[in-house]
Structure formats: C-alpha cells, structure tokens
Amino acid sequence: MEAIERHAVSLDWITLLLVLVLGLLVIAKYAFNQRFAHFIMLFATDKYLLLKGKDPNLFHPFNVLLFAVNVVSVGLFIFIFYITFTEGYPDRPLVVFLRIITAYTTFVLLKFSLEKILADVISVNNKMNYYLFYKLSYRNFTALVLLPLSIFFLYSWEPTKLVLYITLGLILTLNLITLLSVFTKNRQYISSNWFYFILYLCALEIGPYYILYKLVTKFQGQ
Template sequence: MEIITREILSTNWLTILFLISLGLLVTAKGLNSLRFSDFMMLFNNNKYIISYQKPNKLSSPFNAVLLILQIASASLFIFLCLHVFELELASFEITLFFKITIVYGVTIMFKLLVEKIVATIFSIDDIIDEYLFYKISYRNFMGVILLPINIVFVYALQPTKIIFIVLFALLLILNLIVLISFYRKNENVILNHLFYFILYLCALEIAPYFILYKLIK
C-alpha cells in the first residue's frame, strides 16, 4: 500500500486564534444576549434588522466585536485557500496570516469611512446607514459561519481546491442575494439616482475587492 503524505499546518497559533474567536462570540453574547439570539437567526427572519437598524447602532460594541470576528474568520479562510492553492509565497504562516488580516481589515474600515463620507456629502446618511448596517450584519453572520468551517479544515478535513471553489461560489451567491434584496427594497430610490448608483457599485463595491485581491496576490 502506498503511503500518501499530508502537509500539516502548524496548529499552535491557529488554536490561539480559534480561542480568541470563540471568546469574541462569548463577548458578543455577553454584551446583549437577546440581540445575539436575534442575530443568530438572521437568515431565518428580519427581526434583527428591524429591531436594531437604528441610528448609531452600526458603531455599537456588539457590531464592533462581530466585525473583528468577521475579519479574523475571513482572513483565515483566505489564508487556508492560499495554502491549498499553494500560493503561500515566501512568508512564514503566521506572518502571511497577519498580512492578510491587515490588508482585509484596512480595506473594510477604509471602505466604511469612504461610504460614510459620501453619505454626508450627498446628504443621504439615512439610506447609507441603513444599507451599511444591513450589509455588515449579514457579512458578520457569514464570519460566524466561517469559524466552524475553518476549525474543521484545520483539525479534521483536508480541504481541496474544489471545496474552496464551491465555498467561494456559495459565499458570492449569498452576498449577491443580500445586496439584491436590499436594492429591491429601495428600488425607487435607486432608479431615481441610477447613474450615481452605478458609479457607487463600481467605486465602492467592486474596486476595493479587486484591489484587495491584487494586494494579497
């Protein structure tokens, strides 16, 4: 019988990362257990969005904790993807992970800042705040979903290229569904400002992720 060797990632720092991520989940629940329960049912109903989509809710400690978790989970998922596709470059594992985390985190925060500035300039704070809360809430939830997936990939299942391609496709579809559902909800506002909406999509929804891809590559 031929022995097939399997390359194993160092799990020391990954274990610490998972403990921190689980600690963030516990912290979010401790901040507001009722809100956390509503958040975990986000894909089943709109109760969370309806109840907490109010001014200044975007910058709440609850959202901040979940945003940090999203950044950690998404960065690790990208790191594992690069590892499977053998694109680790010349960096040490943890160094590469921190590079991805910094680039991803800075991109997310810079994008939020620019969107808030655009909202202020064009006096559309209400609709943009609603949009940002809606989008970030669902992406934070996807960050929570990625946490157990990452744990399985590190400790139990050797992921393949096909698995990552399927997962990326599913995440892309989920993001599109979330965005389209919001756009349909505000269809009249978008149609009245269609040209600016197209510019917004190109400048703030497509370009940042293209730049993120180029920087990580």
C-alpha cells in the same frame, strides 16, 4: 506496504486564535443577550434588522465584537486558500496570517470610509447608515457560519481546490443576494436617485473588488 511521509504542522497559534474568537462570542452573547439571540436568526427572520436598523449604530460594541470575529474567520479562510494554492507550507504561517488580516481589515475600513464620505457629499447619511448596517450584519453572520467550516478544513480534512472554489462561490452568491435584497427594499428611493446609485455601484461596489482582483492576479503572476 510503502510508508507515506506525513508532514506534521503545528496549529497551536490557530487554536489560540479560536479560543480568542470563542471568548469574543461569549462576551457578545452575555453582554448583549437579546441582540445576540436576534442576530443568530438573521437568515430566518428580519427581526434583528427591523429592531436595530431603525437607528443603526455601526460602532456599537456588539458590532465591533462581531467584526473582530469576522476578521479572524475570513482571515483563516483566506489563509486556507493561500496554503492550498501555493507550493509548500509557509515557514512563518502566523506572519502570513497577520498580513492577510491586516490587508483585509484595511480594505474593509477604507471602503467603509469612502462610503461614508460619499454619503456626506450627496447628503444620504441616514440611508447609507442603514445600508452599511445591513451589509455589516449579514457579512458578520456569514463569517460566523464560515468559521466552523474553516475549522473543519484545518483540523479534519484538507480541502481540494474545487471545494474551495465552490465554497467561495457560495459566499459570493450570499453577498450578492444580500445586496439585491437591500436594493429591492429601497427600489423606490433608488429609482428617484438612479444617477447616484449607478455612481455608488461602480465606484464602491464594483471598482474596489476589481482593483483587488487585478492586484492579486498581478501578485500571483510575479
């Protein structure tokens, strides 16, 4: 039988990251026990949104903790994409990961800032705060669900490109459902301010992702 060469790749830095994430989740659960209990039932019931969305605090410590988990979870998934679609394992994987989460965090925070500025310009702060809280909650939850899948891909089974595309498609579908849900719940308000809605949709929900897509494809083509 012919021997097959297997390249051992150290995942120690990922293990440390996962321990950090687990610590953040433990802090979130025990420091905000009731809020955490409502949050983990987000896809089953709207109780969390109904209770916390009346006066949403986007910078509540619970949201900050879950966003930190979001950054690591999404960063790991993008890292898996990177090592699957590029030839060879990077010499400095931690540096690549840090670049990924820096780019992701910058993109999210920049988009958030532009949305807040637009809300100030057209005087819809209350509506925008609820909308941002709604999106943040669902995306934090989606990232939390994505985390064990990324762990499985990294430690147990090397995914194919097709599997990653399917996973990405499911994530995008969930995000689309989230947006459609909040738009449906606010359709009366949207119908009376359709011009601003179209402006927002093109400028901040379609435009940034299109620009990001063009930058990524241009980078890959070089």
